[in-house]
Amino acid sequence: MTVLAYSENSDLATETFTASRELANQLDCEALSIQLDELDKSIQVNGKVAVLKSERHLSGNPDLIVTALSNLVPKLNASVILIGATRLGRQVASQIAVRMRVSALSEVRSLKVEDAKLTGVRAVYGGRFTAKVSSGIPCVATIPTGTYQKNEGSPTSVEIISLDRMSEKVVHIETRPKIKGSTDIKTALIIISAGRGFKKKEDLLMLEKLAKRLDGAVGCSRPLSSDLGWMGEENHIGLTGAYVHPDLYVAVGISGQLQHIAGIRDSKIIVAINKDKQAPIFQIADYGIVGDLYEIIPALLKYLA
Amino acid sequence: MKIIVCVKHAIDESELKADSSGKPELQDARTKMSSFDRNAVEEAIRIKETKGATVTILSLGTDEAKKSIKEALAMGADEGLLIQCNPAELDTLGTSYYLSQAIQRKPVDLVLCSEGSSDTYTGQVGPMIAEWIGYPFIGYARKIEIRENDVRCEQAYEDRVDVSEAKLPVVISVVNEINEPRYATLIQMLQASKKPIEDFRLESLKGSDAPHTQVSVIDVNVQAVNRKRIIFDGEINEAAKKLADALRNERVIKS
Numbered sequence: 001m002t003v004l005a006y007s008e009n010s011d012l013a014t015e016t017f018t019a020s021r022e023l024a025n026q027l028d029c030e031a032l033s034i035q036l037d038e039l040d041k042s043i044q045v046n047g048k049v050a051v052l053k054s055e056r057h058l059s060g061n062p063d064l065i066v067t068a069l070s071n072l073v074p075k076l077n078a079s080v081i082l083i084g085a086t087r088l089g090r091q092v093a094s095q096i097a098v099r100m101r102v103s104a105l106s107e108v109r110s111l112k113v114e115d116a117k118l119t120g121v122r123a124v125y126g127g128r129f130t131a132k133v134s135s136g137i138p139c140v141a142t143i144p145t146g147t148y149q150k151n152e153g154s155p156t157s158v159e160i161i162s163l164d165r166m167s168e169k170v171v172h173i174e175t176r177p178k179i180k181g182s183t184d185i186k187t188a189l190i191i192i193s194a195g196r197g198f199k200k201k202e203d204l205l206m207l208e209k210l211a212k213r214l215d216g217a218v219g220c221s222r223p224l225s226s227d228l229g230w231m232g233e234e235n236h237i238g239l240t241g242a243y244v245h246p247d248l249y250v251a252v253g254i255s256g257q258l259q260h261i262a263g264i265r266d267s268k269i270i271v272a273i274n275k276d277k278q279a280p281i282f283q284i285a286d287y288g289i290v291g292d293l294y295e296i297i298p299a300l301l302k303y304l305a
Numbered sequence: 306m307k308i309i310v311c312v313k314h315a316i317d318e319s320e321l322k323a324d325s326s327g328k329p330e331l332q333d334a335r336t337k338m339s340s341f342d343r344n345a346v347e348e349a350i351r352i353k354e355t356k357g358a359t360v361t362i363l364s365l366g367t368d369e370a371k372k373s374i375k376e377a378l379a380m381g382a383d384e385g386l387l388i389q390c391n392p393a394e395l396d397t398l399g400t401s402y403y404l405s406q407a408i409q410r411k412p413v414d415l416v417l418c419s420e421g422s423s424d425t426y427t428g429q430v431g432p433m434i435a436e437w438i439g440y441p442f443i444g445y446a447r448k449i450e451i452r453e454n455d456v457r458c459e460q461a462y463e464d465r466v467d468v469s470e471a472k473l474p475v476v477i478s479v480v481n482e483i484n485e486p487r488y489a490t491l492i493q494m495l496q497a498s499k500k501p502i503e504d505f506r507l508e509s510l511k512g513s514d515a516p517h518t519q520v521s522v523i524d525v526n527v528q529a530v531n532r533k534r535i536i537f538d539g540e541i542n543e544a545a546k547k548l549a550d551a552l553r554n555e556r557v558i559k560s
Contacts, residue, residue: 169441
């Protein structure tokens with residue numbers, strides 16, 4: 001028996017491997033980190049690695065990844081397949097589940113084996129509630145970012161697995177990169193986030209200045225990254241974006257929709273700055289200032305030397 | 306062309322309350338069409354308006370789910386299909402199985418769904434439907450271009466946009482930035498009540514390959530909120546100074 005771990009995101013790949021090791025210990029079997037095409041040295045994995053190779057480039061091609069991983073399941077007698085809960089990961093996990101006729105858990109943390117079932121905890125109803133869910137084994141599960149520690153070290157063994165020729169139904173035409181932010185929100189100790197309260201894109205410079213002063217990263221709520229495109233999707237914090245857990249989270253001009261709050265609950269200290277006293281963000285904040293962010297940020301810059 | 310949009314009649318998560326023991330009050334909870342599904346319905350209607358299409362709304366649930374179907378019909382869809390069952394008894398594997406069985410009874414060119422439901426957000430049902438039927442799946446589309454025999458989409462991933470093509474029929478999930486869903490007028494809502502909604506019995510869709518329910522929800526609890534909720538009001542400079550001092554005391558910023 002094996003527990004497989006895969007993510008196309010290298011940080012999430014090591015976190016997912018940590019989860020797979022914990023489960024493998026409970027199931028008394030081995031954990032295996034799956035990588036595609038070639039060994040990625042940036043993925044820290046202190047354990048066994050299998051690199052899947054085919055005539056075709058597998059990375060980024062969901063159809064081929066589904067086929068490759070599904071082929072591996074009987075070959076390695078995989079009991080649990082853990083996949084990083086990126087957008088691609090969610091798709092791939094769902095398709096593998098149907099192809100292998102096994103059940104699937106979505107975005108679960110605190111995974112455990114209890115009574116020969118896999119249990120985990122996930123956020124539901126906009127993150128206001130948590131559900132403990134269970135599934136029979138074998139199964140597939142996706143792991144959200146930032147819920148497991150990174151695995152550190154280098155591979156103890158690397159096996160190359162060659163796969164037969166595969167074909168896909170969806171043809172990839174091109175990839176357009178999105179603009180990258182400078183600091184990674186998943187590892188930042190301080191995050192300053194912007195919401196709809198900002199009137200125009202240029203005003204985000206104020207936010208960046210504050211982030212820089214505190215040596216923090218910049219984040220945003222979903223409207224800013226998806227609807228307005230003022231920030232990259234990698235800055236998006238919330239239910240459909242990243243889950244973060246900094247020491248200090250400052251929400252500036254964010255009203256605090258449930259979807260956003262879902263992503264920031266694990267922050268140590270939450271600060272809210274909003275002009276609307278009734279904004280739900282104040283309900284989950286440790287400290288707050290009610291007022292115009294355009295006045296408050298300059299004042300804060302003055303006192304946060 | 307023929308389009309089926311999968312719609313979930315969901316718990317309205319913004320109105321959901323916890324009882325004294327921290328459990329969600331699901332019995333009296335308000336329900337609504339899952340927020341992101343409105344984008345899938347809107348996209349289907351836009352395709353209908355520009356290219357011509359019949360739009361069928363497919364849902365799974367009790368008669369209650371007809372509220373969401375009717376709302377989509379009022380937005381401009383043509384007909385509804387409801388698989389009658391207790392949705393709580395199915396996991397995503399089962400839900401996607403029965404939806405795919407219903408879809409296969411109606412020849413279709415395009416199946417649209419959203420990236421995930423607003424209440425439980427597993428994001429699994431769309432890709433699972435595609436896999437059950439053997440259709441191509443394009444996820445997280447932010448732009449859909451329907452052509453003669455195929456479709457070209459822009460897919461919004463975290464760090465990139467992929468442009469992909471697939472032959473029809475295809476299953477596509479959309480992200481909410483793809484469009485701004487319309488609201489139905491009162492007249493449209495009245496007219497929608499005349500549009501047909503067909504019922505399917507779950508049993509009638511059950512084939513020999515129907516999966517057993519394997520995922521179960523053991524317990525649901527409200528997330529505890531233990532925050533200080535200290536608001537500094539009054540003069541802005543004074544408030545900012547107090548906040549800076551508080552953060553230093555918490556040792557979350559350098560003093």
